[in-house]
Amino acid sequence: MKSIKPGRGPSAMGAVGSIFSAIFGIIWTIAAASMGAPVFFWLFGVVFVILGIVQAIYNFKNATGENRYSEFDIVDSTEEPDPLAQKLGLERENPESEAGEAGDFRYCPYCGARLGSGFTFCGKCGKRLPEEP
Template sequence: MGVVGSLAAVVFGIFWTILTFSITQDSPFPMVGTIFPLFGVVFVIIGIVQAVYHFKNATGEERMSLYDITDASEEGDPLNRKYGGERTAAEPTRTEAAGEKAFCPYCGQRVQADYQYCPACGKKV
């Protein structure tokens, strides 16, 4: 999704800049011919910055993802470290402390408290 949004912003910015320069080149108001094309340049810059950010996030070891389901020992969560929510493996979560295992930490499948293995992926929970 980040690649598509970045490309769309850059293409739109280039299209907007060319179009507004061609429309406003004979404008009797010199500021109009300068200000409107700058919106396109801003979109190009935003698209490039967004593309670099998403590329670094996708290829880095400590990436942030809304759908990332991994074990804390495999890959940490940078938001937990930033806001102090990092949990060690020895500390149980609220559901584990209550005797429930709500989801498999590997695939996200809902599991019951008495299951030792996930019914979807087969890994030990």
């Protein structure tokens, strides 16, 4: 299985945007309380603050962390069929033929990821693979 991870720049911008939404929530809550608004309006601001803090922590961790979270998981067609391709009748008869026969795969000795026979580096952990025998 392959995964797509968000870039560090977009994650950092998401953290900054989340901080701004938390500040907006604080201003909203203070303004609603000072105007004598019903409690519902105060809670709306508190929800903004909580969501802003949670999103800021998530995005900051993705921007600075060594092991980032995956936003999407992408699987090979040999692992899981594409439902849209099946519905439209575009599914290939033998999906394993795209990457060679089933015996042409090898596994990373460091993380166990399944790889094709021509790989020099692991697509999952990024380590250089030993030469094929």
